[in-house]
Amino acid sequence: MTHPDPGPTAEVRSEVLGAVAYGALAAFSRLAADARRAPDLAGRAELASLAAAETARFERVRDELAGRGVDVVDAMAPFVHALDAFAARTTPTDWGEALVAAYVGRTLAVDMVLAGRHSDDEPAAGDLVDRPDAGTGFDAYAERTVAALCVDPRVHDRLGLWGRRLLGETLAAASKVLDAHPAAASALLGTTTRPALFKALKSRHAKRMQALGL
Amino acid sequence: MTHPDPGPTAEVRSEVLGAVAYGALAAFSRLAADARRAPDLAGRAELASLAAAETARFERVRDELAGRGVDVVDAMAPFVHALDAFAARTTPTDWGEALVAAYVGRTLAVDMVLAGRHSDDEPAAGDLVDRPDAGTGFDAYAERTVAALCVDPRVHDRLGLWGRRLLGETLAAASKVLDAHPAAASALLGTTTRPALFKALKSRHAKRMQALGL
Numbered sequence: 137m138t139h140p141d142p143g144p145t146a147e148v149r150s151e152v153l154g155a156v157a158y159g160a161l162a163a164f165s166r167l168a169a170d171a172r173r174a175p176d177l178a179g180r181a182e183l184a185s186l187a188a189a190e191t192a193r194f195e196r197v198r199d200e201l202a203g204r205g206v207d208v209v210d211a212m213a214p215f216v217h218a219l220d221a222f223a224a225r226t227t228p229t230d231w232g233e234a235l236v237a238a239y240v241g242r243t244l245a246v247d248m249v250l251a252g253r254h255s256d257d258e259p260a261a262g263d264l265v266d267r268p269d270a271g272t273g274f275d276a277y278a279e280r281t282v283a284a285l286c287v288d289p290r291v292h293d294r295l296g297l298w299g300r301r302l303l304g305e306t307l308a309a310a311s312k313v314l315d316a317h318p319a320a321a322s323a324l325l326g327t328t329t330r331p332a333l334f335k336a337l338k339s340r341h342a343k344r345m346q347a348l349g350l
Numbered sequence: 351m352t353h354p355d356p357g358p359t360a361e362v363r364s365e366v367l368g369a370v371a372y373g374a375l376a377a378f379s380r381l382a383a384d385a386r387r388a389p390d391l392a393g394r395a396e397l398a399s400l401a402a403a404e405t406a407r408f409e410r411v412r413d414e415l416a417g418r419g420v421d422v423v424d425a426m427a428p429f430v431h432a433l434d435a436f437a438a439r440t441t442p443t444d445w446g447e448a449l450v451a452a453y454v455g456r457t458l459a460v461d462m463v464l465a466g467r468h469s470d471d472e473p474a475a476g477d478l479v480d481r482p483d484a485g486t487g488f489d490a491y492a493e494r495t496v497a498a499l500c501v502d503p504r505v506h507d508r509l510g511l512w513g514r515r516l517l518g519e520t521l522a523a524a525s526k527v528l529d530a531h532p533a534a535a536s537a538l539l540g541t542t543t544r545p546a547l548f549k550a551l552k553s554r555h556a557k558r559m560q561a562l563g564l
Contacts, residue, residue, distance in 0.1 A: 161391070164398050168382030177375070177423045177430070181408065184378050188405035191398045198395070209391045216391070 144323035150204060151320040153197050154211025155219075155313065156249055160194035161212070162219045163187075163245065166227075170234035179231065182277050186238055215313065222309040226302060232285045236299050239278045240344045244306045247340055251325060251333045275347075282348050296350040303341045307334055358537035364418060365534040367411050368425030369433075369527065370463055374408035375426070376433045377401075377459065380441075384448035393445065396491050400452055429527065436523040440516060446499045450513050453492045454558045458520045461551055463538070489561075496562050510564040517555045521548055 144152075164187045171183035198208040226241070228234040286292035314321035314330065325333060358366075378401045385397035412422040440455070442448040500506035528535035528544065539547060 158391075161395060161398060164382075164402075165386065165394075168378075168385070168401065171382070172379065177372075177426055180379075181375060181412070181422070184375060184405045185409060187382065188378075188402040188409075191402035194395065195399060195402075208395070212391055 144319070146204060148319045148323045150201060150206045150211050151214070151317060152323050153201050153206075154208070154213075155215045155317070155320065157194055157197040157201070157208050158212035158215045158219055159245055159249075160190045160197065162223055163242070164190040164194065166223055167238060170228055170238065173228070173231045173234050175231055178277075179281070182274055183234070183238065186242070186274055214317070218309060218313050218316065222305065225309075226305050228298075232282060232291060232295050233298050235278045235282055236295050236348065236350070237302060239275065239282070239348055240299055240341055241302055241306070243340060243344050244303070244337055247337055248310060248333070249324070251328055251336070279348060282350070286349055292350070295348075296345070299341075299345050299348070299350050303338065307337065310334075358533070360418060362533045362537045364415060364420045364425050365428070365531060366537050367415050367420075368422070368427075369429045369531070369534065371408055371411040371415070371422050372426035372429045372433055373459055373463075374404045374411065376437055377456065378404040378408065380437055381452060384442055384452065387442070387445045387448050389445055392491075393495070396488055397448070397452065400456070400488055428531070432523060432527050432530070436519065439523075440519050442512075446496060446505060446509050447512050449492045449496055450509050450562065450564070451516060453489065453496070453562055454513055454555055455516055455520070457554060457558050458517070458551055461554055462524060462547070493562060496564070500563055506564070509562075510559070513555075513559050513562070513564050517552065521551065524548075 167183050167187035167190060171180045171187065174180035174183060194208075201208050201211055226237065228237050282295065286295065311330075314324075321330075328336075381397050381401035381404060385394050385401065388394035388397060408422075415422050415425055440451065442451050496509065500509065525544075528538075535544075542550075
């Protein structure tokens with residue numbers, strides 16, 4: 137009789153959830169700051185809604201961790217430095233960059249967390265993550281607004297480069313975090329591999345960029 | 351046969367909801383900015399949760415207005431200037447001030463909107479407003495943290511003055527908004543009067559300040 141793979145330990149699961157929690161809190165801060173760049177109330181309200189969705193995600197993960205007897209602040213601590221450094225390297229400088237970052241950046245983050253979800257029966261990080269734009273109209277708003285900004289070909293080119301830079305920065309930051317937390321990385325990846333994950337991220341990023349007209 | 355008071359018109363109701371919507375969006379911006387002053391992750395998460403609750407309130411009012419065929423952006427526009435001016439006059443300069451503002455300021459805003467709720471059978475602004483700290487642990491967190499800051503008597507005195515200044519600024523801003531929108535003011539007040547409302551606000555503010563040890 138063979139034993140099934142016991143899967144990641146409780147400690148490792150909590151480590152992954154800590155990364156997801158701080159990712160959500162950092163995304164809240166980014167989106168809330170970007171909301172202030174909005175040229176009008178409609179745009180400000182769109183980013184405020186996205187920011188609130190990140191807080192809701194944070195709260196779900198916090199409650200899940202609490203149910204395991206783990207304090208969310210302790211679980212997040214190991215990821216603060218790397219994710220803050222990533223945020224500092226990817227701070228939008230104007231409204232167009234903020235919209236592109238919100239549109240493609242969130243997809244990248246969510247895809248990463250969902251990567252290993254089929255490898256594992258226990259409800260884990262993936263189930264605490266909702267798809268971007270779940271129930272909100274942000275995608276349509278961003279597509280419309282970025283298209284309007286891109287009538288200026290210089291803006292189109294600049295935002296295209298920005299979107300590609302975001303992919304590069306994300307993969308670099310993800311590599312660093314996965315290297316620093318090998319057990320969590322293996323729990324996150326499940327039955328997939330890092331190159332396969334990165335390939336999937338690149339492919340989805342290209343589709344999202346195309347949907348934005350970039 | 352006498353006709354019952356028809357109550358405020360649909361236009362006036364939408365005006366009140368516009369003020370509530372922008373109040374919530376402005377509160378989101380304030381709390382999100384204050385979250386960045388937090389000295390630790392726990393405090394940052396507390397204010398992020400409050401900010402998200404304001405966004406949820408904004409979304410409920412937005413949806414209610416949409417159901418009446420009114421765009422939330424149009425409804426908010428008349429209140430932007432006055433509420434932004436209020437926000438600029440009451441920007442916290444440190445973490446203690448941010449906590450006191452979140453603790454007493456939200457009570458004031460919510461009490462104001464709830465003022466006329468018994469005067470009216472139709473679900474209106476009051477029903478779209480939840481009590482502060484509904485389901486979150488913010489009140490307890492703020493009381494604990496402010497008490498710890500107030501072991502320094504200079505901080506205690508300064509935060510006490512700050513809390514009282516917030517009351518004054520709130521009543522002054524409320525007077526201005528009520529004067530500028532008489533029909534909405536009368537819909538908001540319902541069967542109460544402005545002096546009675548302000549008296550109730552002062553009394554509740556005193557209780558909240560006491561609960562904070564100020």
